[in-house]
Amino acid sequence: MERLGGLIGPSGWEIQTVGAQSSPYAMAWLRYPVPMTAVPAFDAAQATWMQSGCVSVMVASRTDANRPVIGASFGCRISADRCGVTIFLGAATNSELIASMQSQRAIAVVITESATTRSIQLKASDAALVALAPGDQERVRAYVGALAQTWALAGQPIDWTQTLLDPDADEIIAVQFSPYIAFDQAPGPGAGTVLSERT
């Protein structure tokens, strides 16, 4: 993981500065070190489709008052060891979601492949704002382009998808987490079956 600030806070917490300097998110964010899990919650084949441009990625957290908050991500990036997942959110569109994750760090993400309806839900308790890695802006654009093509096959106009998910209309920020559990979310009575759980 990239560390931009590199400052060490009280009790060993890291303080990172993330994002562009002009951004309201270019602030110091007190955060816990991300506890990387030794065992990934999903396999390599799953990681492949989860990172493709054929999936929708929906994100939830909770407020301090334990109310749910929701948003849509511009795809995701998965670390080589599959223990870290990074999602990309429009900052203005998802201000409450981002604030809630900053405060509570709880996150649930459902990744669904449109064509097959295979779907996986990941949960973590260590969501943290991180800097965009080199190539992330291009990754986000490629994701939207691929998704627009995928949904066009189902009859949705390309400009519709580009309007719904416009990476140029908002500042993109990255949130990283390490899932402690994964569920099969394919529609049907089996939805919610645990695929993998970190003990």
Place this chain on the structure above:
Amino acid sequence: MTAGADSIRECLEGVVPSVVATCSAEGVPNVCYLSQIEYVDAEHVALSFQFFNKTRANVLANPYAVAMVVEPETAAAYRLHLHYLRTETSGPVFERMKAKLASIASATGMSAVFRLQGSDIYRVDRIERAPGRERVRVPRRARLPALRACSDALSRANDLDALFQTLLASLAEHFGIQHAMVLVLDQPGERFFAVASRGYGNSGIGAEIPVGMGAVGIAAARKVAVRVAFANAEYAYVRAIRDRAAQDPAWARRLENEIPAPGLLNPHSQLAVPLEVGDAVLGVLYVESAEILRFTYEDEDALVALCRQVALAMRVLDADEDRVPPRNPPLLAPSESAGPALVIKHFASNDSIFLGDDYLIKGVAGAIFRKLVRAFVNERRCDFVNRELRLDKGLGLPELADNLESRLVLLQRRLAERDQGVRLEKTGRGRFRLSVERRLELVELP
């Protein structure tokens, strides 16, 4: 008036799947796709409950949910902040959702797994437009002026046949609805008959449609408008009738002998609206299209309002007018013309009528026609009043909501289609005439 759930109804059509987030009492968030969110009213929506899942467990413990929905045309995204209230397992909302879910399931190949267990009713606390761009909306034909134009036309109809024809013509003219029919209940809980149709190769007037099939059946039984936006075999009654005939030889024989039901074999959009007056359902207006998503919430609003007027007019136009004496003494039939007689066969077992070898009608309308022909042949009477039919218990008219006038419209249309020199003509409210151009011979058969 603040913008409520009615301002985002189009987002709930199921074009773009909706997503809902909840939290457990312990604060673990959950996010999942929903099969369906149903608009209930400006302050309430209902979420489909198919399986006991995490969302459901969460809202039972912590009643807050937030759904993300997207406008199918503009791509504007909204967050609906919701509060769970209760679960309904019957009633109009449940039935509507069941019908819609089946259509969504069929469209997505999920018929086997999508079965509604309940409708979870939520209060809408707040609707938030998620910041973002939106596409320009293509202007649509406004529904209120169309509704008004239809209503104006209907108010000028002075008999039931004109009412039905005006309804179908004005739906085509003002709403662009090309395939439509009026189905009237024959015996409550048993079957409908088609009394008017437009846009089909065969008119299907007189076709019998069993109650309980498809969108039409649900609309009548549950007194709810049923609108489905995607192709769905379960709710396409023409297909359902054919499927049943394929399994049941007795049904197949019946269908061969009788009038084929009008209707598109594979409708992609359907809207069935009950014709209700007071507590009684008189029938159903059914419209359909080969296009997906042809009928919107606003079409449904407009047609429901229009059907209230139609049902009330049906009741008024069906009223007896026995207090006003006929202006002229009853007309006797003209002397029989020469030439071969038209043999009219009546089968007592089901009151079916054949003109020569051609099937005409059966059931109550068949019994009425037999009565008229007997009076014509034996007494040379050709003028009749509705009242005498209502008093004849042998005809099998239901006690309540007998739809007598609709049955006469049906008979009138069927005789006109057969064109055998026997017609039925309206001579005033509650009055009609059997107009006969040839000799009649009534043959009674078991």
